[in-house]
């Protein structure tokens with residue numbers, strides 16, 4: 001499906017604005033939305049937030065379109081049930097079908113991939129799996145419009161992996177002078193003690209940690225976007241003699257920014273929270289996040305982290321790592337990085353259970 005045609009068809013059916021959290025299935029769609037000044041478009045920090053925003057547009061009499069990965073559908077369920085379905089507010093949901101049964105995909109999509117159609121049905125959200133071609137789209141749109149008229153609640157289009165063309169990765173905003181994340185990850189793993197724990201988030205920080213470094217205490221959290229700082233807090237509280245490094249992404253941190261307040265409240269004296277901020281959802285196609293307007297060190301300070309450091313070069317990072325034992329913790333380190341990862345970065349071959357077993361046997 002041509003993304004420009006798709007957007008025009010929805011707009012002709014009075015559907016607008018577009019908003020959501022990226023999935024690589026929507027790279028081409030989001031590129032077109034970003035490039036077209038006529039399309040009203042909002043990039044959100046979580047799918048739950050997107051549903052709230054959609055509720056506001058619906059109250060103003062509009063028919064918003066919310067795109068999300070099916071992994072993110074979980075975040076949307078709460079407002080879907082107690083906002084859209086309670087107040088009867090319409091929205092067209094575009095949900096990517098990662099982990100569609102029978103197709104190869106990353107393991108974190110398996111459960112939601114098979115559950116999605118049934119979940120929508122249980123929630124009484126009518127759905128269409130979109131078939132290719134503009135006639136199929138027109139028919140689905142007519143059904144959705146009729147549903148909005150009759151019931152005034154959300155309608156879901158399930159979007160298969162290859163529905164839109166692959167789409168070019170969005171070229172990052174000017175990041176000249178900045179180093180890529182992997183330069184910093186390598187330095188951190190070198191500096192970490194043998195007994196320390198290093199956690200990598202959904203997105204490229206976890207994948208690079210897993211693929212390009214060796215440390216017995218490393219762990220890549222593949223899914224559950226935004227949950228890594230909380231998982232790190234649990235480990236840090238249970239393993240007080242080890243230093244625990246959380247390698248975060250700006251998209252992931254923004255998704256659950258409340259974790260900063262929780263960590264700042266409990267103040268684990270062994271946690272180092274490193275944010276690799278490329279101002280993008282790089283691993284889903286480089287779509288911009290809203291992080292450019294957020295001063296993360298100030299937020300961490302206000303949430304109770306006793307120390308925050310801003311880093312913009314690997315040598316600065318190295319100096320900081322050398323002085324780490326004497327620094328107050330939880331320590332927040334904001335590293336501004338540029339987008340870019342080695343070509344062909346594979347997904348890990350180990351299963352999730354294997355990664356769990358490795359970390360647990362290291363800890364015991």
Ligand SMILES: Cc1ncc(C[n+]2csc(CCOP(=O)(O)OP(=O)(O)O)c2C)c(N)n1
Nearest residue numbers: 072203204225249250251252280281282283
């Ligand atoms: C709840 C949820 N929503 C969306 C996704 C899809 N997704 C996977 S990685 C990612 C981008 C992560 O961005 P960031 O944390 O900045 O890391 P980067 O990709 O830049 O390394 C997104 C949106 C997901 N896995 N889970």
